[in-house]
Amino acid sequence: MAERGAWKHRSLGRNIGPPLLLFAGLSAAVFTLAKLRLAEPAAPSAAVGGQIVLGDAYRGETIFLQTCATCHGPNATGGAGPRLRDARIPLTLVRDRIENGKGIMPPNLVSGQQEADVLAYVATLLESKNAG
Ligand code: HEC
Structure with missing residues (x-):
């Protein structure tokens, strides 16, 4: 418990956290889009x-x-x-x-x-x- 608290208050974690989250979100979105496009040829047409x-x-x-x-x-x-x-x-x-x-x-x-x-x-x- 004490260790997690310590991690939270490290300044590095605070500064890199938000951009990291943004990157993760963007990657997820791009991956989802890519998956959708990959699914197209499999569609019955x-x-x-x-x-x-x-x-x-x-x-x-x-x-x-x-x-x-x-x-x-x-x-x-x-x-x-x-x-x-x-x-x-x-x-x-x-x-x-x-x-x-x-x-x-x-x-x-x-x-x-x-x-x-x-x-x-x-x-x-x-x-x-x-x-x-
Ligand atoms: C109410 C009756 C009726 C229904 C329902 C109907 N048809 Fe027809 N269909 C006809 C008749 C009568 C003809 C002939 C028309 C003519 O050449 O004068 C025809 C012609 C056709 C032809 C051309 C056949 C040929 O040798 O010239 C096709 C293909 C066809 N129908 C497909 C379908 C499909 C697919 C459906 C369903 C989405 C359908 N029909 C629903 C009455 C019907």
Whole structure:
């Protein structure tokens, strides 16, 4: 106890303490920022054809079942909407239908991250996935 008190009153400790704390704080902030930036590439996104952002296909399947399966079927084999499984359509068309709709298909049923996730899932269904 007596020793800790003595340390506290050393003038060196008083003078170096605040800048040291500031440095520690800044280092922590920089480290946190660096960690955030490092996490970016691991985020579920990838560009295909230079423009299309793919999200998480697993989440996309859930969204598909909730939002698209009514018309395209739970297995994407078609219904009121055309079959998407093994369909020979480019992913750019899928995105266009999602964003603009067509016929009875309403536009913007999904957007943002959900759209990216659905696109990733539909990409796993398309015949064109083998064609590159
Ligand atoms: C209300 C019913 C309905 C819902 C819900 C719906 N669609 Fe559709 N979709 C259609 C119909 C009908 C067409 C055909 C439009 C046309 O070409 O006239 C279509 C066309 C498409 C096409 C183009 C297929 C092709 O071969 O031309 C894609 C891709 C598609 N839909 C994806 C989706 C996705 C993904 C969702 C969910 C986000 C979705 N649709 C939700 C009815 C629906």
